[in-house]
Amino acid sequence: MSTLPRKTPAWLPIVVLLIAxxxxxxxxxxxxxxxxxxxxxxxxxxxxxxxxxxxVLFFKPWRLRFAPEQRMxxxxxxxxxxxxxxLFYLSIQTVPLGIAVALEFTGPLAVALFSSRRAVDFxxxxxxxxxxxxxxxxxxxxxxxxxxxxxxxxxAGACWALYIITGQRxxxxxxxxxxxxxSLIAAIIFVPIGTWQAIAPVWTWSLLPLGLGVxxxxxxxxxxxxxxxxxxLPTRTFGTLMSMEPAMxxxxxxxxxxxxxxxxxxxxxxxxxxxxxxSTLTLKRETKIERVDIN
Numbered sequence: 001m002s003t004l005p006r007k008t009p010a011w012l013p014i015v016v017l018l019i020a021x022x023x024x025x026x027x028x029x030x031x032x033x034x035x036x037x038x039x040x041x042x043x044x045x046x047x048x049x050x051x052x053x054x055x056v057l058f059f060k061p062w063r064l065r066f067a068p069e070q071r072m073x074x075x076x077x078x079x080x081x082x083x084x085x086x087l088f089y090l091s092i093q094t095v096p097l098g099i100a101v102a103l104e105f106t107g108p109l110a111v112a113l114f115s116s117r118r119a120v121d122f123x124x125x126x127x128x129x130x131x132x133x134x135x136x137x138x139x140x141x142x143x144x145x146x147x148x149x150x151x152x153x154x155x156a157g158a159c160w161a162l163y164i165i166t167g168q169r170x171x172x173x174x175x176x177x178x179x180x181x182x183s184l185i186a187a188i189i190f191v192p193i194g195t196w197q198a199i200a201p202v203w204t205w206s207l208l209p210l211g212l213g214v215x216x217x218x219x220x221x222x223x224x225x226x227x228x229x230x231x232x233l234p235t236r237t238f239g240t241l242m243s244m245e246p247a248m249x250x251x252x253x254x255x256x257x258x259x260x261x262x263x264x265x266x267x268x269x270x271x272x273x274x275x276x277x278x279s280t281l282t283l284k285r286e287t288k289i290e291r292v293d294i295n
Contacts, residue, residue: 013229014241020225021245025252027218028097031089034210040089042202045194046211048082051219052187055180058220073169074178076162078185081223084159086190087152094149101246102132103150107157108242111164120278127275132246134268164238167230179223247272 027047034043055061091100109132112125170178195202230238247269 013232016225017229017233017238017241018244020222020229021242021248023217023222023225024245025248027214027216027222028249029252030210031214031218032092032097034207034214035093037200038202038207039197039199040093041086041194041196042198042200043194043211043214044086044089045191045198046202046207047214047218048085048183048187048194049191050208050211050215051223052180052183054215054220055183055224059177059180061177061180061184073166074181075185077166077170077178078182079189080159080162080166081179081182082186082190084156084163085186085219086194087156087159091149091152091156094146095153097249098246100149100153100156101249103153104157104160105132105242105246106154107160107162108164108238110157111161111238124275124278127271127278131268131271131273131275134264134271164230164242167227179227183219183223241276244272244276 031043031047034046038046088100088104091104095103109125109128112121112128167178167182170182233241250265250269
C-alpha cells in the first residue's frame with residue numbers, strides 16, 4: 001500500500017525523489033570503499049541481499065496481489081533493477097565515476113526524449129544534455145575511458161530506462177511495496193552471480209555493518225521513495241528530473257572526496273539544475289495530461 005495518498009501536492013513527489021537521489025549518492029560512496037575487499041560483484045550481492053531482506057520485512061509483499069497484466073512488467077522491473085546495480089558497479093571499476101554516471105544517464109534521458117510531446121519538453125532535455133556534456137572531463141580522461149566499462153555503463157542506462165517504464169506499470173496499485181517484489185526478483189538472479197564472482201568471501205560478520213549501510217542507503221530507502229515518485233509523476237518528468245543525479249554525484253564528490261569542479265563543469269551543473277527546475281515548474285499541467293494516459 002502506498003505511503004502517500006493519491007491526491008498529493010505536485011511538489012511532494014519531487015522532494016521524495018531528491019531525497020532518494022541523495023541517499024543513493026551516500027550509498028555509492030560507502031559501496032566504493034568495499035570494492036578493494038570483495039569486488040564490485042560481491043558488493044552487488046551484499047547490497048541486494050540485505051536490501052531485499054529489509055524491504056521484505058517492512059512491506060510484507062506476500063500479502064500483495066498483482067493482476068495478470070502486471071506480472072510481466074513486475075518481472076521486467078525486477079530484472080532491470082538488478083541489472084542496473086550489477087552493470088553500474090562493474091563499470092565504475094574501470095571508468096571514472098563521473099563519466100559512468102553520465103553514460104548511465106542516457107537511459108532516463110532517452111525515456112524523457114521519446115515521451116516528449118511539446119516544444120518546451122525538448123528545452124529541458126536539451127539543457128540536461130548540455131549539462132552532461134559540460135560535466136564530462138573533456139580531454140585526456142575521456143581518451144582513456146575503458147570501452148568495456150563504458151559499454152557496461154550504457155547497459156546500466158538501458159536497465160534504468162526499463163526500470164522507469166516497467167516500474168510505473170508494476171507499481172500502479174501497490175506503490176512502494178512493489179519494490180520489495182522487484183528487489184526479490186533481482187536478488188534471486190544477481191546475489192548468486194555476485195557471490196560467485198566476488199574476490200573474497202562476502203558473508204562475513206566484519207562486512208555486515210557496512211553492507212547494511214549500503215543496503216539501506218542504496219536500495220531499501222531510495223527505491224521505496226522512487227516508487228512513490230514513479231507512480232505520481234509523468235514518465236518524461238521523472239526522466240528529466242533524474243538528470244540531477246550527475247549533479248548530486250559532483251556535489252557528493254566535493255563534500256566527501258574533496259573533489260573540485262572547473263568553471264565549465266559548474267556551468268554544466270547549473271544547466272542540469274535549470275532543466276530539473278524547468279521540468280518541475282511545468283509539472284502541474286503535464287501531470288493532468290499524463291494521468292489520462294496512464295489510467
